Amino acid sequence: xxxxKEMLERAVRNFPAPxxxxxxxCRFVERRNRRRRVGSAVVALTLTAGLVAAAVVxxxxxxxxTPAEGETPRNGPIVFSELHxxxxxxxxxxxxxxxxxxxxxxEPAEGVRDYxxxxxxxxxxxxxxxxxxxxxxxxxxxxxxxxxxxxxWALSPQxxxxxxQIAYFHFDSxxxxxxxxxxxxxxxxxxxxxxxxxxxxxxxxxxxxxWAPDGRHLLFRRFAPAQPGIYELDLLTxxxxxxxxxxxxxxxxxxxxxxVGAPSYSPDGAHVAFDSDRDIWVMARDGSDMRRITSNGxxxxxxxxxxxxxxxxxxxxxxxxxxxxxxxxxxxxxxxxTNPHPVRETLRxxxxxxxxxxx
Amino acid sequence: METDLAERVEAPPSFEEFFDAHRARLFxxxxxxxxxxxxxxxxxxxxxxxxxxxxxxxxxxxSDPTGYLFRIATNLFRQRLRRAALxxxxxxxxxxxxxxxxxxxxxxxxRLLARLTRKQRAAVVLVDLLDFPAxxxxxxxxxxxxxxxxxxHRARTALREGTGGTE
Numbered sequence: 310x311x312x313x314k315e316m317l318e319r320a321v322r323n324f325p326a327p328x329x330x331x332x333x334x335c336r337f338v339e340r341r342n343r344r345r346r347v348g349s350a351v352v353a354l355t356l357t358a359g360l361v362a363a364a365v366v367x368x369x370x371x372x373x374x375t376p377a378e379g380e381t382p383r384n385g386p387i388v389f390s391e392l393h394x395x396x397x398x399x400x401x402x403x404x405x406x407x408x409x410x411x412x413x414x415x416e417p418a419e420g421v422r423d424y425x426x427x428x429x430x431x432x433x434x435x436x437x438x439x440x441x442x443x444x445x446x447x448x449x450x451x452x453x454x455x456x457x458x459x460x461x462w463a464l465s466p467q468x469x470x471x472x473x474q475i476a477y478f479h480f481d482s483x484x485x486x487x488x489x490x491x492x493x494x495x496x497x498x499x500x501x502x503x504x505x506x507x508x509x510x511x512x513x514x515x516x517x518x519x520w521a522p523d524g525r526h527l528l529f530r531r532f533a534p535a536q537p538g539i540y541e542l543d544l545l546t547x548x549x550x551x552x553x554x555x556x557x558x559x560x561x562x563x564x565x566x567x568x569v570g571a572p573s574y575s576p577d578g579a580h581v582a583f584d585s586d587r588d589i590w591v592m593a594r595d596g597s598d599m600r601r602i603t604s605n606g607x608x609x610x611x612x613x614x615x616x617x618x619x620x621x622x623x624x625x626x627x628x629x630x631x632x633x634x635x636x637x638x639x640x641x642x643x644x645x646x647t648n649p650h651p652v653r654e655t656l657r658x659x660x661x662x663x664x665x666x667x668x
Numbered sequence: 669m670e671t672d673l674a675e676r677v678e679a680p681p682s683f684e685e686f687f688d689a690h691r692a693r694l695f696x697x698x699x700x701x702x703x704x705x706x707x708x709x710x711x712x713x714x715x716x717x718x719x720x721x722x723x724x725x726x727x728x729x730x731s732d733p734t735g736y737l738f739r740i741a742t743n744l745f746r747q748r749l750r751r752a753a754l755x756x757x758x759x760x761x762x763x764x765x766x767x768x769x770x771x772x773x774x775x776x777x778x779r780l781l782a783r784l785t786r787k788q789r790a791a792v793v794l795v796d797l798l799d800f801p802a803x804x805x806x807x808x809x810x811x812x813x814x815x816x817x818x819x820x821h822r823a824r825t826a827l828r829e830g831t832g833g834t835e
Contacts, residue, residue, distance in 0.1 A: 313823075331720075
């Protein structure tokens, strides 16, 4: 027996198991299954209502603010959250892709934590989630006209391509306002009205969501043991489709979870970017042609304590580049993996970038 | 009589026997990995619940239900690791719970383990305590085998040096 094993064997004896028996496990499973059955019935009813609303959106005349067909959108500024550690505050800032025009949209203050961001399709407004007071909020691109759309536990707002709706993650909470791990994807009108679930609640949903350019599909991830991976939800039929479980060498872990996050559609809807295994990846929308475009991995041969990590990809409106987070800084890389570079080098931690189009 | 005995020896354990045989060790290993009794308890409950939900399948189809149990528990631990990282980013004012200070004060190994990162602790517990091969531990932790070796190297070195040993 190795000396490390001996040490650990001694240490593990510090923890006598608390009281419990196999019957308690069986009762726990039965109680949970009962709750799930009740929850499914409720959601089935709400989904019916949601389906009608989604159908209206897809079939609507589209008062869209996206560029006309055939016109390539021009890249605008990037919005991101940055940490002001002394105040424990996350605030939104914008910057041009060439590193110029840095602008803080709000002064940091104790307790202010603004995070998951997205631009409206016309590039004039920013939706984001705030922790206190909690909810989904919207502001103009210059930081003015701040408006609270919801007062629930909600994260990661994403505008629909026509700008009329916002998808987000809604967390269940009890009467005391405490959040649970169970969340569902909700959709509301962009004025905050008519919020409703479009998926059943579950504790296996990632908290990132993206809206397809066709206005009909949402991209999200599940880390359920049965079939973890990147999924696409059809808002018209409520059907979910597994696009990919992620890179083969980090997926299919028996019993659960994979490390795939932040899936994001390309502007033409033909490709999906995501993070996994310390890198940014791009694949075709059908899950084929998967390739790693940053080069932090593979892990083999990593011997230093420093292990760089890339995450949170977001496409440029023209589809040629991707903005992402590399070890707390905002970076840009070509979709073919060329020319990775920081937008701005700073000691301050920066996260959750979203690339807007030129208004 | 001999036939009866052979059948009893080879018969798969009941869920109760399986539970009693593995619960304490799983709980202890998770306490080392998480440094949080409550979190360890929650993961143990959920892991056994998942095994119970599939007990007939697990017991009949998989030759190593023990390995299955520990894999599920490790995956649950890893899910929480990722969520904890996100939560830490978003609510940085909340200090991580660490309710083992009293044990730390009386146990040199626990003090040394407390100085390791969660992933380093998980790697050394999976490989050195629970005897998972390093490549399998890597998959369970969602990282590459080379990274597990790095984590193990740092963890083992810290433990040896802290107890006066050398490599």
